[in-house]
Amino acid sequence: AQSVTQLGSHVSVSEGALVLLRCNYSSSVPPYLFWYVQYPNQGLQLLLKYTTGATLVKGINGFEAEFKKSETSFHLTKPSAHMSDAAEYFCAVRTSRAGGTSYGKLTFGQGTILTVHP
Amino acid sequence: DSGVTQTPKHLITATGQRVTLRCSPRSGDLSVYWYQQSLDQGLQFLIQYYNGEERAKGNILERFSAQQFPDLHSELNLSSLELGDSALYFCASSVQAGGAYEQYFGPGTRLTVT
Numbered sequence: 001a002q003s004v005t006q007l008g009s010h011v012s013v014s015e016g017a018l019v020l021l022r023c024n025y026s027s028s029v030p031p032y033l034f035w036y037v038q039y040p041n042q043g044l045q046l047l048l049k050y051t052t053g054a055t056l057v058k059g060i061n062g063f064e065a066e067f068k069k070s071e072t073s074f075h076l077t078k079p080s081a082h083m084s085d086a087a088e089y090f091c092a093v094r095t096s097r098a099g100g101t102s103y104g105k106l107t108f109g110q111g112t113i114l115t116v117h118p
Numbered sequence: 119d120s121g122v123t124q125t126p127k128h129l130i131t132a133t134g135q136r137v138t139l140r141c142s143p144r145s146g147d148l149s150v151y152w153y154q155q156s157l158d159q160g161l162q163f164l165i166q167y168y169n170g171e172e173r174a175k176g177n178i179l180e181r182f183s184a185q186q187f188p189d190l191h192s193e194l195n196l197s198s199l200e201l202g203d204s205a206l207y208f209c210a211s212s213v214q215a216g217g218a219y220e221q222y223f224g225p226g227t228r229l230t231v232t
Contacts, residue, residue, distance in 0.1 A: 032218055043120060043208060043223040051218035090161065094216065104149060104174055104216035109159040 002027045002093045006109035014117050019078040021097040021112045023065075023091030026072065033090040034106065035065055044090065050074060061085070086116045121145065122224035124209050130230045139227045143190055143211030149173070151212075151221060152184055152193040156205040167192055168215040211220045213225040 008024040025031055032051050034046040048059025055067040059085075065076045072090060092106040121144035127177040131137055143150050155162045163176035167186035178184075181199075196203060208226050210221040 034220065036223075043122075043225045044210075045120070045223070046220050049220055072120070073222070103150065104166045104168070104212070105163040105176055106151075106153075108223060110160045 002031065002095060002107045004091050004093050004107055004109035006110055006112050008093050010113045012115040012117065013081045015083055016080050019081045019085065019114065021076040021089050021114065023074045023076065023109060024072055025074060025093045027093055027095065029095055032094045033067060035076050036092060038088045038090065042061045076107060081116045083116050086114055088113045120222040122209060122211050122222050124224040124227050128228050130232065132232055133199055133201060135199050135223060136195065137199065137229065139194040139207055140221060141192045141209030141224060144222055147211035147213055148190065149212045149215050150186055151210040152194050153208040153210065153227060154205045155208060173215050201231050204229055204231045
């Protein structure tokens with residue numbers, strides 16, 4: 001079984017400050033990891049994903065995340081927050097093992113609401 | 119715009135009723151997923167179809183069912199509705215059934231059961 005824990009349901013930063021949203025996962029096989037963003041009254045948009053290869057992954061809107069297998073973490077960062085980054089962010093995990101009944105599903109964390117102050 | 123469309127956008131109905139939510143995947147995507155988002159349960163996977171066949175099942179109630187049609191659109195049927203079924207229902211699609219392929223999400227259908 002897989003699971004995701006996002007530390008901190010709410011994170012507040014000032015505009016221009018570093019954004020750090022934490023995600024830890026549990027998976028018995030090498031995982032595929034994703035970060036999605038949800039703006040109010042909208043669907044989820046993919047920010048970035050880790051599948052294989054380079055552990056530092058760059059995504060859209062200046063976000064990046066680093067896969068650390070030893071820490072089972074996939075934290076999301078952005079060097080300088082912008083007001084438009086205010087949204088809810090979801091970390092998700094998916095198995096890399098083909099076949100089975102769970103191959104396609106995403107398991108999401110509880111989400112972190114990011115607030116950006118002027 | 120992800121290319122995934124969902125109708126209706128909002129749905130208000132009474133307890134005990136039945137509703138159908140519709141999803142059209144992105145052009146070329148064979149796999150469709152349904153998720154439920156609620157305040158208490160968060161985002162939960164319900165069910166997945168691939169090229170017309172059920173591929174995976176999550177925490178989907180027996181009162182709920184889904185299907186994917188030959189033109190690849192999908193419908194989620196919710197029956198004997200209860201107050202607790204009020205939630206945002208998302209459809210997502212991807213090219214293949216799993217693996218590294220990302221899922222593209224529709225805007226969702228907000229269901230309110232009164």
